[in-house]
Amino acid sequence: MNVYLFTQQIDTLQKRLTKLYQNTNTSLQQPDLLLPTVIKELGVSSEKLQIATEELLQQNDELTTLRDHLEAEHQRYRELFNFMPDAYLVTDGQGKILETNRAAATLLGVEQSSLPGKLLVTVIPIEKRPAFRSQLNRLQQCDGVQKCTICLQQRQSGSLEAAVTVAPVRDVSGMLVALRWILRDITAIKRSELLLSTPEYDPCPDHPQHFYFKGDLIPLQPEKLWLVRHGLVKVSTINERGEEVLLGLLGPTMAFGSNLTDLPTYQAIALTPQVELASISCSEITASPKLATAVLPQISQRLRQTEALLAISGRRQAKDRLYHLLLFLKQQFGQPLAQGTRLSIRLTHQDLADACCTTRVTITRLLGKLQQQGYITFDTQNHMIFLCTDEGMRG
Structure with a gap:
């Protein structure tokens, strides 16, 4: 039952009481007949009022529960809004801040309570x-x-670049009533992009140098990464038959x-008369975006070389494996000469046999x-x- 219906019932009751009152004035000569009628009418009306009251009380309880x-x-x-990891702002159409969350206050370096009522332009340089x-x-x-990038001014820490996502809120008539802003600090990303766009940084001169000679076993430590500065290093493993399997031939950088x-099982051996290496700690790489940016291409190069050697070892015939290995060495370590292309490195027949997963005798043959074929x-x-x-060599 709603209030309107309840009001109608009260009006009906009043009209009935008025009618009874009028009948009382006109029927005084028969009071014994009028009294039962009045009592009956009052009883019926009272019962209806009681039912209506109970319905209203029930509806009131339901509304209270719904309100709670x-x-x-x-x-x-509200708590989800306040604890969102990204900075979130709500402004009016003119950019006056209406609501903010904690992340927005942290991003701008101000108290959260100080932002509502300010213009967003005041936090722009x-x-x-x-x-x-x-x-x-x-x-x-x-x-x-809409998405864009803006520059924000922090109170204590200078400026930062933020990626912005903005969603307009309009009323039923299409009028703009608010703008919802999500701000993400992309300063670190921009710095990394800048590092990638600058000339290559060589980390070797800034780190300890180590020297090894041909045949030396290079120690491997979990917390250290080696960069080849000069010479050639062979990395390999041992299979279940005790045979050495070539994993990489690593040149400068x-x-x-x-x-x-x-x-x-993983080992690194100096393959040239002298090998010069630089050692870099993994924790330093993690802490330095510049260093990580410099090292990443070297690791990618190493991955591509390993994939190439894996493809070579998967060929069925030994002569095909040797052909593709020589082609790989020519591309990686070849020096153009008038008479052809000279390998800048020297590999023994056993080194080639290990790389081709065959015997030294087969490689020699x-x-x-x-x-003989020239x-x-x-x-x-x-x-x-x-x-x-x-192609001529392959034939």
């Missing part, structure tokens, strides 16, 4: 305000979600370390055949020279 539920929901969403006002004018004309593999030769320092095109 809505208040609890409002409080829950002075030189950036004309551009921000132009952005705000464009946002007022848009209907959908390439990275290796035990923290880059999950293999239980295949290389001898290529040399596809390869060796200089006085025993460096291999390719005398023909890649």
